[in-house]
Each structure stands twice: as C-alpha cells, then as structure tokens.
Amino acid sequence: MNPKFILYFAWYYGFFVILRGPSYLVASLSLPLALLFIVTIFAHGSLVAISFAVAGGPIAIVAANSINGAADAAFFRIQIRIQDLYVATNITSQDYMFALSLSYLVFSLPGIVLYAVLGSYLKVFSVESALPIIGVLVLLTLTISNLSFIIAGLLKHIRNVWGITAILSIIMTVLPPTFYPYTDIPMNLIYVLSISPVTPAAVLVQGIVGKEPLLYSMLFILLIETVVLTLLGRKFIRWRE
C-alpha cells in the first residue's frame, strides 16, 4: 500500500479536475436535481416525497461518478496507456484502483455538500446521520468503481464504453429506491434490485435518516458486494497483461 500516492492522486485527479472542468460536475448533478424537480411537481410539494429525493441525491451523485469511472479507467488503459506507465512502478493494482476510486469520491464532494446543505435545511440529514451516511457513500464508491474497473478491463475498444455506462447508470441509479421509499415496492424486488450496490446503499440511507426502518441485512449485502467486487476488480483490471 502506498497511501501517500493514493491521497495525492485523488487530490490532483479528483479536486483539481473540479476546478479545471466544472462541466462534468454539473453533469453528475443534473440527474438527481432533475428528479428532485419532478418529484416536487408530482408530489405537489409534499415534504415527505421531497425528503426521499433529497436523501437519495448524494447516492445518485456518487454512483454516477463511479460509473463514469468505467470510461475513465478504460481511457487510461486503452487510449492514453497511463495504466501501463504505472504497472512498472512500485504501486500495486490495488493502490491504482484505490487512487482512482478516491478521486471519483473527491470529485463528488461539491454535489454531496450541496445536498448536505439542502438536506439540513429540510431537516432530512442531521449531525448524527452524517458519519454513517459518509460510510455508506465510501462503500458505494468502492463497489461501483470496482465494477467500473471490471468493465474497463473487459473492453477491447474505448468506443463501447460510453453506451455501457449510459445503460448502467439508468439501471443502477434510477431503478433502485434511490428517490422513492423502499417500502413502496415488494421486499423480494428489493433483494433482486440489490444486484446493484446502489439498492442496499439507498435502503441504508433511508433507514439512517429515520424515514424508513433500518435494514441491517442491507449493510451485510453492501459489505459482501464491496469485498467481492474489489477482488474481481483486481482480477479484471489487467494490470500486467
């Protein structure tokens, strides 16, 4: 492990990038904000409905930025071959993947802060819920980034990545109970939707903010997915070809 490399990489490639290319930031915010708008209209301003859409916002942002990681990691591996440069250094593939994942999380920070402000104002988030939510967001970043590394490793041509990420971000962030109460759909369906790590993350956050019962089984699922996807990511990243 090379934590210093990971932190510097995330700072440069996560934070500096925000200052230098804010359009991507807006892109990752556009979906949750648009859905928040629609929910507000449909629910005729019902605070209950709105607070669900607010609670799901940070999850959608983190998920979107981590899924975009598939395009990013594929670009690094296939197109600009930066991955190749790092293979012949002292860092491991795991360092490289942590560095990229953390940079996606840092990149999500402005959106998370925006929702934190909004959520505090609407009394959705509290000081006590902050830490557990951050924990869930970190796990979500890791799971989805690793899914992205798997996709990036499987791709032969960079051209294919754009379509895949577009499909995935819909399936993974809009279908799961990110923006609606998870008790509105049958429990069996929740378990099916748990294929996407966004589902356990969203269910957990709804429990943490006290809008719905806290389901500890979802923490278990999210942890398992983190471990499994991390191991698979390591296998598929094609570190030494």
Place this chain on the structure above:
Amino acid sequence: MIEIKGITKRYGKHLYALKGINASLKERVTTVIGRNGAGKTTLVRILSTQLLPTSGTATIEGYDIIKDTKKVRNLISSIPQESQLIGILSPLEQMQLYLMAKGFSAQQAKAESKEALDQLELYDFRNAPSDTLSGGMKRKVFVAMALAAKSPVIFLDEPTTGLDPLSRIEVWSAIKRLTSKIILTTHYMEEAQELSNEVVVIDQGNIMTHGTIQHLLSTFNGKMRAEKLDGEEYDIKIANVAIKYIEKDKVDEFISKGYDIKRINLDDIFLSKGVMLES
C-alpha cells in the same frame, strides 16, 4: 546486466511477436532497433514487467522478471511508447505522481521533477495543462519522468520520436549524464551510434544481429555503400533504390556507373538485414 532467456510472445492464436529470443545485454546503454512491428515494444514491455511472456523469462541484475516482479519493479523505470499525458493535469503534477508511485516522498518528487523538467527546457510549462503542450513537449515530459526517477535500469521505448533536433540533443545529453543501465528503442541510427555501444537488431520477432557497434560494423570493413535509383547491380533493393556493398577499390568503377558512394554506418546493418554478415 539483463539476461533474456528464450522469450516468446504470442498474440491471439497465431501471431508470434517474439520467437524465442536469447541475449545478454552487458553494456550500459543498449539500443534495440528494428522495423515497425518487429517486436521491440513487445520485448521492452515484457522486460519491464508490463506484459507476461508466453514462454521464457529474463533476469534484470539477477532478479527474475516473473518470480521477483517486485524487486524488478524497484530497480526499473519504463517509459512506454504509447503513453500520453493526462490532459487536464500539468506536467509537474503527473511527474510528481509518477515519482511517488516509484517510492519518492511528495517533496522529493516535486524537487526531482522540477530539476528534470528544467534539464529538458520544460520548466516554464511545468504548471500548464498538459493538453496545451506540443506533441514533442509531451513526449519529453515522459523522458523527464525517467530521468527524475534515476532508477538503476531504465527502459525508453522510442524516447525521441517526434522530437526536433535540438530537443533530441537535450535528451541525448541527459541520457549520457545518467549512470543507469538504459535500454532504448529507436528508428534513428545516429541515436544508436551516439548513445550506445551495444545494438540489438530485431526482425519479425527474432534477433537478427547483436553486438557492439564496432563489432557489427567490422563485418563491413573496407567496404562502401553504392546506391543508385533503378541500378542494375545490387545486394538489396529498397523501393527502387539498388544498394551494393563494394570494396573500396571499386569506388571509381561504380561512380562511373552512376552510383552514389556512401560511407558505411549503422543504417547498413539495419538495411542489409544480415545479408552482408552472412555472405
């Protein structure tokens, strides 16, 4: 020292990019030359632990590239032919990250990066977004990474391709100042001649010739190169240019036949593909 032991590399089912290569590279600077697709990059990537061989192995300073990967990675820096900079980050940031991945502290990485950028006349561009640099400047940033890392063994895959003559001289002088062992690939014969005394010529996945420049050129002792467009006498023909290797006392004869006479240089080892060495 680098010992290459029977390395083969197969891509897909049938394409052998390397066909059982053996060599010991003993000199400080070794140049690998060969035509496009000869297998140079494949060899360099295998030696620098980026690519696994299909069979065979190699040792670098005694460490096996497959079994002692970690130790080998500790010893080497490798600049890939096809790597490009991350456009949104500056040269300094990327060099710093690379050096930190090589084990430098943040401060040390920054200081070494600045020095190397200065050496290659890139200091003024250190904070610019990399995508605003010219193609040659981007290439030099990668060379700067290798210089700054100061690893005992450095692989440079076509470090000077696309560089203007002055930049090339900057890179050469930087390479000469290093004490590391260097393996570099190039298409420029003068580069091989300028920098190294050991040359490996690869052709279609085989080592065609290997030796010191003096040794390789010695097979042409007393000879000159005569060339003429559409000439009738030739040892080899490239496009429509007839090339004949002649004894010095035949020079006048060939001039009268309309041939241009040239002195032998490394090009000839490459051009003749060993034809002269065998005959």
